[in-house]
Amino acid sequence: MRLLRTTTHPDINNLCGRSFHRQAARGIILNGEDILLLYTERYHDYTLPGGGIDEGEDLEQGLIRELMEETGAANVRNIKVFGRYEEFRPWYKDDFDIMHMESFCFTCSIDNKLGATQFEAHEIQNGMQPVWKNIYHAIEHNEHTMANSDKKGMSIERETFLLKLIVKELLN
Known part of the structure; x- marks a missing residue:
């Protein structure tokens, strides 16, 4: 899979x-x-739906599970590789110094109607909700949050980079 960044x-x-x-x-x-x-109230940002791959789960199975849990997506299909985004972050738990995070991004289709979400407790607490959003407005929103919030971090930078790349490669 191509390395995006x-x-x-x-x-x-x-x-x-x-x-x-x-x-x-x-x-x-x-x-x-x-x-x-996904809009997260706590961080006031927009992110691509998805999340961690479970032990023994392949990437596409994890994608389908995460989309179902976070957005209520049904009938995930036409899954195609887009690229991989790699991060190295400090980690202060479990006797580790660094977390090596790889986000594998895929384009796909789903049924139009979203079902019920199955958020984890921390996701509910953070005010996560799935939304259809104009991609240009999402980029503008995230850029405003990065410029004006003390809650920013590597995640919003990753997501904004990916949204801009999606515009460049998939919409133009």
Whole structure:
């Protein structure tokens, strides 16, 4: 899968620390200029739906499960590889120094009607909700949040980069 970008948190001076690897699958679902995203009230941002891959789960199975849980998506189909975004972040738990995060992004189609979500407790607490959003408005919103919020981090930077790349490669 093509590498879209590698980012390293500025607090990491070298990648020699004790690290663990986390993989996630993220869905790109377009309807014209509208894209299915997750809005998170706590962070005031828009992100691609998706999340961590479970032990023994392949990427496409994880994508389908995450889309169903986070958006209520049904009949996920036409799954095609878009690319991989890699991050190195500080980690302060479980005797690790660094988290190596890989987000595997896929384009796909779903049925028009979304079903019930199955959010985890922290996702509910953070105020997550699936929304269809004009991709240009989502980019503008995330850029405004990055410029004006103290809650920003590597995730919103990743998501905004991906949204801009989606516009460049899939809408133009």
